[in-house]
Amino acid sequence: MTEGMLNKQIWNCLLLLLGVGAILWFPPAAWAQQGVEEVKTGTVVVTGTKTEHEAADAPVKTVVVTREEIAAKHCRTIQDALDTVPGLKLGRDSGSWGDKGKVAVRGLAAKHVLVLVDGHRIYGGHQDAVDINSYPVQMVERIEIVKGPGASLYGSEAMGGVINIITRNPEEKPVLGASVEMGSRNTQRLSADAGIKHYGFGAYLNYSYHHSDGIEPSTDEYTENQVQGTFSYDISERSPLRLKLLYGEQSMDYEDRKQTRLGFNPSWEWRPDDVSVLKAWASWFSYEHTTEDKSTDYTHDVFETEINYSRLIGSRNNLTVGGQLEKEERKDRGKTYDADEETKSFFISDEIDLHPVVLVAGIRLDSHDLWGDEYNPKLNALVHVTDKFKLRAGVGRAFRGPSLSELYGNWRMGPYQVQANPDLKPETSVGYELGLDFIPSSRMSMGLTLFRNEVENLISSRIVKTGRPPWNLYWENVDEAVTQGVELDFRMELLTNWTVAVGCAYWDTEDKKTGLELAQKPRYKANLETCYRLPDLGMALTLSGEYIGSRYYDEENTEELDPYTVWDIMLSKDFGKHVQAFVKLENIFGQDDVQDEYDLDGAGIMAGVTTSF
Numbered sequence: 001m002t003e004g005m006l007n008k009q010i011w012n013c014l015l016l017l018l019g020v021g022a023i024l025w026f027p028p029a030a031w032a033q034q035g036v037e038e039v040k041t042g043t044v045v046v047t048g049t050k051t052e053h054e055a056a057d058a059p060v061k062t063v064v065v066t067r068e069e070i071a072a073k074h075c076r077t078i079q080d081a082l083d084t085v086p087g088l089k090l091g092r093d094s095g096s097w098g099d100k101g102k103v104a105v106r107g108l109a110a111k112h113v114l115v116l117v118d119g120h121r122i123y124g125g126h127q128d129a130v131d132i133n134s135y136p137v138q139m140v141e142r143i144e145i146v147k148g149p150g151a152s153l154y155g156s157e158a159m160g161g162v163i164n165i166i167t168r169n170p171e172e173k174p175v176l177g178a179s180v181e182m183g184s185r186n187t188q189r190l191s192a193d194a195g196i197k198h199y200g201f202g203a204y205l206n207y208s209y210h211h212s213d214g215i216e217p218s219t220d221e222y223t224e225n226q227v228q229g230t231f232s233y234d235i236s237e238r239s240p241l242r243l244k245l246l247y248g249e250q251s252m253d254y255e256d257r258k259q260t261r262l263g264f265n266p267s268w269e270w271r272p273d274d275v276s277v278l279k280a281w282a283s284w285f286s287y288e289h290t291t292e293d294k295s296t297d298y299t300h301d302v303f304e305t306e307i308n309y310s311r312l313i314g315s316r317n318n319l320t321v322g323g324q325l326e327k328e329e330r331k332d333r334g335k336t337y338d339a340d341e342e343t344k345s346f347f348i349s350d351e352i353d354l355h356p357v358v359l360v361a362g363i364r365l366d367s368h369d370l371w372g373d374e375y376n377p378k379l380n381a382l383v384h385v386t387d388k389f390k391l392r393a394g395v396g397r398a399f400r401g402p403s404l405s406e407l408y409g410n411w412r413m414g415p416y417q418v419q420a421n422p423d424l425k426p427e428t429s430v431g432y433e434l435g436l437d438f439i440p441s442s443r444m445s446m447g448l449t450l451f452r453n454e455v456e457n458l459i460s461s462r463i464v465k466t467g468r469p470p471w472n473l474y475w476e477n478v479d480e481a482v483t484q485g486v487e488l489d490f491r492m493e494l495l496t497n498w499t500v501a502v503g504c505a506y507w508d509t510e511d512k513k514t515g516l517e518l519a520q521k522p523r524y525k526a527n528l529e530t531c532y533r534l535p536d537l538g539m540a541l542t543l544s545g546e547y548i549g550s551r552y553y554d555e556e557n558t559e560e561l562d563p564y565t566v567w568d569i570m571l572s573k574d575f576g577k578h579v580q581a582f583v584k585l586e587n588i589f590g591q592d593d594v595q596d597e598y599d600l601d602g603a604g605i606m607a608g609v610t611t612s613f
Contacts, residue, residue: 045058045064047144047164048062048144049153049320049349050308050320050322050349051318051351059358059360060380060394061146061147061437061447062144062146063146064142064143066141067140067141067168069081070137070140073542074582074606074610077101079100079101082103083527083544084529085145085503087106087451087505088105089103089105089521089522090103090104091104102129102130102132103132104160106161106453106483107507107518108160108429108483111129112159112160112427113160113163114154114156114161115165116163116164117135117165117167118164118165118167118265120263120265121283122135123285123302124259124261124289128405132165134248135165135228135246135248136208136228138191138193138206139167139208140166140167141168142166143163143166145163146162148160148431148433149398149429150378150398151366151376151396152347152363152377152396152397153378155343155364156426159453167230168206168230169204169230170196170203170230171197174194174613175193175194175196175612175613176613177191177612178190179191179611180609182607183604184605185212185214186211186217187211187213187606190208190209192208193205202230205228205229206226206228206229207225209224210223211223211224218254219254220254221254224249225248225249226247226248227246228244230242230244231245238271238272239270239271240268241266241267244264245265246263248261257289258291260286260287262287263284263285264285265282265283267281276312278308279307279308280306280307281305281306282303282305283302284301284302286300287300288300294333298335300328302326302327302329303326304326304327306322306323306325308320316354316355317351318350318353320348320351321347322346323344324343324345325345326342327341328340328341328404330405337408337409337410339404341404342369343369346364348364349361356384357381357382357383357384358381358383358384359380360378360379360382361378362377362378362379363376363377364376366399371401371424375397376398378395379396380392380396389436389437390436392433392437393433393434395431397428399428402425402459406459407420407424415469416471416473417470417471417473418475419473419474419475421474421475424476424477427456427477428457429455432451432452434449434451435447435487443493446488446491447488447490448486448488448489449487450484451485451487452483453483455482455483457477457480459475460475460478461474462478478513481510481518482510482512483507485507486505486506487504487505488502488504489501489503497535498532499530499531500528500530503527504525507521508523509521516552517557519551519553522548522550523550524547526546529543529544529545530542538575539571541569541570543567543568544568544570546565547563550563553596564597566587567587567588568584568585568587569584569588570582578611579610580610581608584605585604586605586606587600588603590603
């Protein structure tokens with residue numbers, strides 16, 4: 001069966017499922033407003049379905065890192081906040097580019113992970129991957145991680161998963177806070193935030209300043225200033241209006257490099273009754289990168305707008321439909337090209353509650369003005385075996401469209417002359433997963449997931465060396481790959497005030513063209529975090545460790561890198577209700593000389609004070 005025939009069959013099956021769910025299970029006579037408002041008691045997530053669910057019962061499994069967890073761990077960056085999430089590989093080896101915040105999921109590359117801020121796409125990073133550390137962790141309300149294909153709701157890039165950074169909104173209680181942190185390598189981090197909401201009007205603002213000399217000050221030293229804010233107005237209790245703003249500037253003396261980010265995101269929500277919600281938003285995001293010699297100067301502008309509507313039909317059927325328009329423009333002065341593209345999208349998702357089974361079926365059409373149409377269906381199932389035991393399964397198709405640089409950019413890169421390829425096709429994948437969640441008590445939880453990704457049309461480079469340099473480098477759709485493995489997440493309160501969390505992952509990767517393992521993909525990754533609290537003294541001691549297994553450094557699998565382990569230890573102390581201090585010893589055993597982790601260069605220390613009112 002050809003890929004086109006397979007896609008058509010999947011499309012027909014999903015349409016049939018949606019129709020059966022809406023008509024046979026819930027006939028038109030049952031399409032009545034129920035008037036029952038769901039009571040939310042836990043952390044509410046939205047990324048997996050674009051509708052609200054408590055995290056523990058979300059039909060599409062969503063890992064959540066909350067603001068409270070980030071504060072307790074004194075995370076310096078968003079990458080730090082994701083350290084212990086199984087299935088994620090954090091990449092900090094970016095050298096002098098000043099974008100060290102890369103995240104790969106389940107053995108796929110960082111460029112195959114879609115990064116959102118409040119549901120909107122962001123850009124800005126080396127090699128088509130987003131630098132998530134360019135966003136202030138102080139502004140984060142929570143981070144939602146959905147692993148596996150997410151193109152049925154979000155389109156391109158969501159092959160390995162979706163990371164959605166949800167920022168803080170104004171609250172009724174006034175907020176005022178500040179923090180000062182200093183440490184090794186002349187690291188300085190300052191932050192101040194304030195928020196208030198009164199008579200329906202609200203504002204929340206954060207300013208952060210970061211500076212570090214890095215590993216090698218002559219190339220790594222950087223300074224970063226960021227301002228981020230949310231302004232809101234409640235038109236009514238059922239209709240909030242919000243505007244989120246971002247301005248960030250990072251500068252480096254090396255090559256006189258500067259990166260600027262500017263974001264403008266208005267959104268509106270309306271709940272006409274207790275069983276439906278209409279959402280509309282727009283987003284304009286601009287990223288500019290400049291250097292003194294102008295060799296890599298470019299501006300990347302993205303405009304998006306979306307409207308979607310969700311409604312409970314009967315008592316069990318929640319249908320979501322939506323449309324999106326995205327326009328992207330890149331003016332690349334270093335590579336001497338201007339290019340733009342436009343994508344029009346339509347998606348539909350149906351959540352069918354057949355308790356104890358919940359099904360989520362969805363599909364999205366992305367119509368691109370250059371490479372045509374992409375249909376990406378997905379089907380998830382959640383089975384409540386008991387109140388404490390759940391089974392999950394999912395299958396879906398995803399894709400990554402070629403970047404504007406790959407399509408149009410001709411430039412000199414060292415000894416190579418890079419040749420654009422406007423005929424590139426999107427990279428595609430089919431992902432499968434099967435998992436279980438077991439929560440025997442409030443003091444223990446465990447999750448186990450098996451997954452597999454089959455990737456085709458990977459875009460890779462082909463180098464032709466004839467004569468003296470420059471040699472030609474061509475982009476082509478030639479590679480195929482498979483990533484599969486197991487993830488385990490275990491959390492337990494061993495004794496009163498003593499908790500432990502363990503995350504393990506095994507990755508098996510293969511380049512189908514060569515039969516070799518994918519480069520720089522460790523076979524094993526494990527995390528341990530244990531915390532002991534002394535409430536009477538207002539103190540907490542946290543020990544955390546990470547193990548990275550062996551992996552090949554090169555695509556030819558000739559250079560195998562040794563496993564390594566990094567341990568951190570932190571002591572925090574509360575001084576009353578409003579002040580907390582901490583001291584953190586990082587990489588306490590001095591791990592260094594790791595070839596694919598530039599930032600691991602011996603032990604370090606961080607200390608700081610946080611105030612909040």
